[in-house]
Amino acid sequence: MSANSPAATEKPSGFRIPKVPFWAQIVTGLVLGVLLGWLARSQDVSWLVTALDKIGSIFVQLLKLAVAPLVFFAILVSITNLRKVNNAARLATRTLMWFMITSLIAVVIGLAIGLLTNPGAGTGLTPKDGAKPEEAGTWLDFLTGIIPENVITPFTELNVLQIVFMAAVAGIAILKVGEKAKPILDLSESVLTLLQKALWWVIKLSPIGTVGLIGFAIATYGWDLIGKYATFTADIYIGCALVLFGVYPLLLATVAKVNPLQFFKGAWPAIQLAFVSRSSVGTMPITQKVTERLGVPKDYTSFAVPFGATTKMDGCAAIYPAIAAIFVAQIFDVQMGIKEYILIAFVSVVGSAATAGLTGATVMLTLTLSTLGLPMEGVGLLLAIDPILDMMRTATNVAGQAVTPILVAARENILDREKYASASSSLTDEPLDEPADDSADERQAVPVPA
Template sequence: MSKRLLVEQKHTKAGIEFIKEGLEEFGIEKKQTIKTMLLVEEVLVKLREHAKDPDENICIILNKRFGRVYVNLSLRGEKFQFIYGHTIEEVLDQENDDLQSAQEKEEKIIRDVLLKANEERLRYKNKNNMNLVEITVQKNPHAMVLHTMLALIAAIVIGVLMKVFVPSGVNEALNNTIFTSISTMFLNALKMIVGPVVFFSIACCISQFGDLKEAGRIGGKIMGFYLLTTVLAILTATGVFELLKPGNPELAAKLAGDAAAVSVSDVSISIKDTIVGIIPANFVKPFLDSNMMQLIFLAVLIGIALEKIGEHSRLLKDIFEACNDLFLKITVMLVRFIPVATFCSIVSVVLKTGPDVLLSMLAMLGTFAVGIVAMITVYCILLGVIGRLNPIPFLKKYSPTMLQVFGMASSNAAIIVNMDACENKLGISKKIYSLSIPLGATVNMDGTCIYLVIFGMALARVFGVDINGGMMLSMFFSVFVLSVGAPGVPGAGLVCLSVLLTQLNVPLAGIGLVMGLDSLLGMMRAMSNSLGDVTASLIVAKSEKKLDMEKYMS
């Protein structure tokens, strides 16, 4: 939708009124309309000051495309410095000796300060002696989701076309050289900053608590809820499997020794080893290994110690806050590349998955999807019963973030987008989500529980392994421990599944059936894991009266 108007330079009020009426028609809030009109007034002054012909009309175009609303202003003239200085202080300190009166100087400073303060909303360029200014009124709130969805659809279409028309050797080369490489680079970039983000976020969060009893109470509630949802995820997955019973025994003969690609020798499901491994041998190794449990331990320890060092406390807190803001900013920059990473990941999945394996996986994949939907229902019930919250706003507001997490395929990599959703969409206090989200990305793996139970039992059925009551209890215990202490290695889901299959006496050849779609399964696991983390954050925030109900319900 677009509206256009030409106005004389001496009669810009008509143009401002045109913009006001157009924004009201587009459904823009009154407050945002007023801000835009103020910006338009100052921009028009700038354009008139540098106009080539005082009698030439100003062109005003009002646009609305895909939810984004913006105003274009253009007038012929020479190129000029549209925004002065790098900071507000530089704008205030500028010299205006060319102006005749103090009032003119004051008006220019106010104008430049206003433009500088709204620099992110303004774009200026001079093309063929035409000064052009674009003012963003409203960004598309679902732009990232839209781009990710388009990338997802394009990836599936292009992947299928390549599978059909391009030789397999070429596809393999393209996948290894381009698609897998880009996906790996993106995930490596996110993993690079996950450690610092988790460390500084939790350390800053703990240091904000004047009363350590409050921190202990909130942490206890978070961990208690995580343990509850883990148990519920195991029970839900078992119920879904018993209802649908995926796993065709005829597949056993078709499976070959793909399991050799998965090593289980370095994996332990010992509770003792998990607890002992929380405390690192040195300060640096947890950052190098991205060991989340050890990083959380260090962050909590330092957060508590920050309150006990007297006069140096304020200085260190400021440094930690600055580091936290720095790494969050880096993450925001990286997250913009999610659509590209999603495209490459999905194309890679399509190219690596053969039609026979894909058909064999459909029943198990469908059961897994039903399990995730069932767990979402459980979350909604918990929100209503324990949190006394309407789950509809939660599902509505968090759905776009779920798609982003799906594209990331990593609970750790999704920490930042989950924290952003907690604060800006759901109204959860920073005191809660700064602790619950990084902690949940490490110990709360509801999606992984569902994955292990359904695929473990389905593959047992494929190979004719009967799971009796004792084996069922043993499996539940193993799934519980594996979900908490899942190894931080590539293909962790497959590694955990191979441990479970070994315990159930299921041949590891069954791994070959899962390998082809593990990337897609990893995306679904990460999405479900993150959903549980945010649900817990909501319920704990409500119980601690640290939930902005107005923002949550808006």
């Protein structure tokens, strides 16, 4: 047999460990976390509770570590990227319009569910079980709190709203200065790329973080706490599910005229990470990547997704405060009428930026309660159950942050429908941390019909 024959040159195929899809890793983490949490609680294993707490806390801490600089540079770069898009003002206006439309639909669903189910009735909770939060959000605080006293404090105190304000000002200033500001813009884009790569390393730890977060929640709260809040918890999950699996698919099918099932296939990595991490901002790089995979032009996505990650909160800022306000009013025996329900809708549509993409929705809840004149002690009633609710709320938030750019892109005839139809749900076949190879000189403006 010749040395050059195919049989001689063929190498024996060695055993390869198959790649496990990211969704399967997350599901495995969820199951393992539930089992370990149940074991720690039923057998009273204190060291296991501590270990689960540390694992989950470290994961969340790593996510939060990147939040401040990521938000700043993502918003700054996203605003400057609008210079590459034709009719950028119209795209931005229509993005904001769809943010408001979907938020209004979500809050109406939340109000309807709350009025039908009476979540505060029969819980056994009383006003004495509540406690005032240390800080309460008001409209005055919201409006005046946008502008920071200095450029350092928003980063040290993680005030995302003020960071967004500074980034927007810096981005607009770079656009106005023009060519002289190009070195600053180039540096900002490089820093953003580095942050996204570092955050991707953290995201790879999500399955481990899932074990800690879910395990600690089960070990700490068990099922007894959920029993007291059974109707309220079910209301939040049902409301979010109706928006996530009902409203969004309906809009995609009727407005964008695309297959909703394909959306979930492409966007699922972002939705499942949002469910685990409870952070829209922490999920933002994946949300942006899956939105691009679904056919939305990159220059528009780089604006719409960071903007949505800090202002688009259908779960935390629409469904949740609507049902929570009804819950608190029933516990404290406060009657609400049409005026109060309209105020809830107004706060949800206009004030959602106060939530700012961080875990939890306490600021939005206090803003809603203060606007309605409801007792702030009601916040204390909901803090214990909040982590369990926040998972579904954040998943809904992130799905909406991906749906809106698709709707706008489809209406503006800039959606790549072939790319949308072929979007993959795998995180392993295309690394999300590697930016596309398009230089500023080679990138073309996105055509938008007049």
